[in-house]
Amino acid sequence: MSKLIESKEGLRVLLMGNEAIARGALEAGVNVASSYPGTPSSEIIENLSRVAKERNLYVEWSTNEKVALEVAAAASFANLRALCAMKQNGVNVASDFLLHLAGSGTRGGLVLVSCEDPGALSSANEGDSRHFARMMEIPLLEPGDFQEAKDITKWAFDLSEEIKNIVMVRSVTRMSHASGTVWFGGLPKPEKPSKAAFNVDGPFFDQETGPVTSIPVAWHHPVQQEKIRKAEKIFEKSPFNTYRGPKKPELLLITSSACNLYSREAIHLMGLENRVGLLKLGTTWPLPPKLLKKYLSLTDKILIVEEVIPFLEENVKILAAEQAGEIGVKTFFGKKEGTLPKTGEFNPDLVAAALSKILGVSYATMEPEYQKKSQSAAASVGPDRDLTFCPGCPHRASYWSIHKALQLDNRKGFVCGDNGCYSLGIWPGGYRTISTLHSMGSCLGLATGFGKLDTFGMEQPVLAVCGDSTFFHAVLPALVNAVHHKANVTLVVFDNGGTAMTGFQSHPGLTVNAMGEEAPSLDIARICESMGAKVETRDPFDLEETTTTLNHLMEEEGVKVLILRQICALSPEKRGKKRYQMRIDETRCIGEECSCNRLCTRVFKCPGLAWDQGKKKARIDEVICAGCGVCADICQAGAIIREEAV
C-alpha cells in the first residue's frame, strides 16, 4: 500500500516534494487529477494514479497539458475537486484555455500545479511561469518547504472554492524532486460524492448554476478581478507568509520557494541571524500590500532572492513605490542591479555571496589551497561526462542510421528535433544528428515550414524526429498541416513504447491508462496513413534496412513517415534482460591497424563498448552492455560477435 494513503494524522514521513503535493491533494479530497508527464512534475500524478482505486479518483495522463487542464476543469464545473500538474512549459501549452478559464471561473476546487526547472536540469528552457498568474489574474502560491508543499496544495483547493477561480501552485526541481520530513494531516473518507452533475439550468450570469464562459467579457472580467482582490485580502493573513529575524534588521531578505531554504542556510552559515530578517512569502501573486508595507518599513535595504525571472522583485518594487510616501525610499538588491545571477538555479552559496557583498561580511566556502588542489585533481580526471544514450537504447541505433542516410543522400539534408531522451541527438552521443530543438511538436512544424521553401530554391531534404508520446502531444496538428500543404518532409517516429524520458508513463498509443486499466490504443501508422502520408515501419536495430528505407523515403515527394519501433532499454519488460551475449574476437579486431579508425568506440560511443588503451582493441564491458547486438553490425571486420543469450 502506498504510504500516501496512510490515514494516521500526525504521522511523520520522509516525502519527495511531489509526493507531498499529491498527499496535500488527497487530504483535500481531490476527485480528479490529470497531467501530461514532464520533469520535474511527473511523480504527482504517478503517486495519485497508484492510489486511484483506494481513494476513488479518476486519474489520467492526458494527450497534452491543454487537454489535461480541460479535463480537470470539467470536474470542477461538475462541483468536484480537481488537480492538474505539468512542467513549466506545459503552462504555455495550457495557457490559451487557462486565460478563458480564469475569465469564466470555476466551481469545485481547481488547482494547477506547475513544477519548474530553474537551471534547466532536465529541460530545454528555464521558463518561469509565475508571470502567467499575473497575466491571467489568478492567485499564485509557492511552498517554501516540503511541509508547505503538502499544506499549500491542500489549502489551494479551499481558496479556489472561496474565490471561485483556479489557483496556481508553483514548485521547482529542488522542491518537487527533493525530499524532506513531513507530518501528515488527516485524510477524508474516500466516499464517492453524490452523483456528479453539470448544473446549467440557472440564470445566465450565475456562475454556480448558469453556463460557464468568459463572455460577455465586459461583465466577467470585473467579476474575475473582484476574485483576485478577495484573494489579496485573504493573503494578508496567510500562515504561509512568515518572518524570522530581529525586530529591526539591517537587511530584509524577501524570498519564496526553494530559495527560502537556501536563504535560511546562508543566514545560518554566516551567523547573520541578528542582522538579517527573512520574509518568506507563500502567496506571491497578488502580493498582500499591508503585509509587505509592515516588513518593508523595518529597514531601508531589501534583498530579493528568487529563481528565475525577477518576478517578486518587480512586484515588491511596485508596492514599495506606491507606498514610498509612508515607508520611505528603499535600496533594492537582487537580479536587476546584479547582486544575484539573472539566470540559472540558486544555492546557499550564491545567497551567501550576495549577503557578503551587501553587508561586507566575508564568507569563504573553501580554503584557497584546498580549492586549488581539488580543482586540479578534478581537471586531471577529464572533462565532465557527456550525456549519452543508455546501453541498448534504440535511439542510438536510429540516429546512427539517420546520420548515415543523410551522408549517403549527400544533399545537405538536416533533422529537426523534438523533446524526449532523443533530444540528446544534438550531442556527440547522437552524432549531432539534430539541428533544431524547440517546443513539443516543433520538429514537424518547423520541418513543414522548411519543406515549403522549395519555392525559394531550397533543395535540402528535411527530416523531423519525434517520440511516440510527443507524436500524440503536439506533432498531430503539424502532420495535418504538412499533408494539407503538400510539404516535402520525412517524419521519423521513435516509437519506444512509452513516455520514456519521464519514467515510462502511458500515452494514447498504449493499451493501458494511468490507472492501470485496459485502454484502446491508437495506431500511429494507421493515423498517418489515414491522413495521406506514406508510412513505413522498421526495427531500428536493423541498421541496414532502416538506412535503405530512409534513403528511399527521402527521394520521394510529399509527407513520408518512418516509424522505428523498438522498446526502451529501461522499460520494465526489457530491463536487465540481454537478448545477445556480446564478445570481441580479438583475433579479428586489429585495433588501430584497421581502416575503420576505431569506428565502434570513437564514433558509435555506446557505454557498453570501450576502447582498451592497453590492448589497443575494442572491449565489451560486461556490467554495462545491454546485449542489444547493434554494435556487431558496426564492425566491418566482424570482430564484434553476437551470440543468443542463454
Add this chain to the structure above:
Amino acid sequence: MEPLIQDPYNIIIAGVGGQGNVMASRVVANMLSMKGYWITIGETFGASQRGGSVMSHIRVSAASIWSPQIPKGKAHIVIALEPVEAIRIMMTYGNRDVNVLTNTRPIYPVSVIAGEFSYPDLDEIKTTLDSLSSHVWMIDATDEAMKLGNPILSNIIMIGAISGLGLLALGLEEFMTVIGETFPEKLQVVNKRAFEIGRNKVVQ
C-alpha cells in the same frame, strides 16, 4: 535519537546515471528518518540520468530540514558508486575532514570510450583522494555484486559499508525494515547479503 557528530550531517552519494544512486539515497535517508532525524534530500533526475554524473545530497539533523543543496565545501561523507566521481565531488563539496567511501569499478565516460582520454588507475585515484580527505575506503562493490548475480547490488554493498564505518546510526535492523517496505521478500535475502558483505569490507 543518537546525537550527530555534526548537525546537519551532510552526506553525498555520487555516481553515474543508472547506477541506482537515487535508490541508495532513499534507503540511507529512510534508515535515518526511522531513527527520528529530520531529513532533507536533494537530487536531480531526468536528463541527467542519461550517462551523466549524478549526485544526491542528504542532510541529517536533529532540529530541522535544511537546503536540499549542501553548501560548498561542507560534505561530511562522500559515497561514490564510481571512483572518479568522488574526485569530481571534492572540487565543490570537499574539505580536509571529509570521509570518502568509493566503489572501485569505473564507468568510462564517453571521452574514455572514444579513446580520447585515459581513465586514471586506482592507485592514482586513491592517492588523489587521500590528499583531499581525512579517510578513504575503497571497496570492490561491483565485483562483489556480480558474484551475487546483479551489478546493481553494488549500491547496497556501499550502504552496508557506510553502516560498518559507524559514523551514523545505520544498523542492519533499520536496513531490513526499509528494504522490507521497498522490495518483495525474494529480493530481501540478497539485499541483506549485499549489506553484510559491504559491512564486513570495512569492519575487518
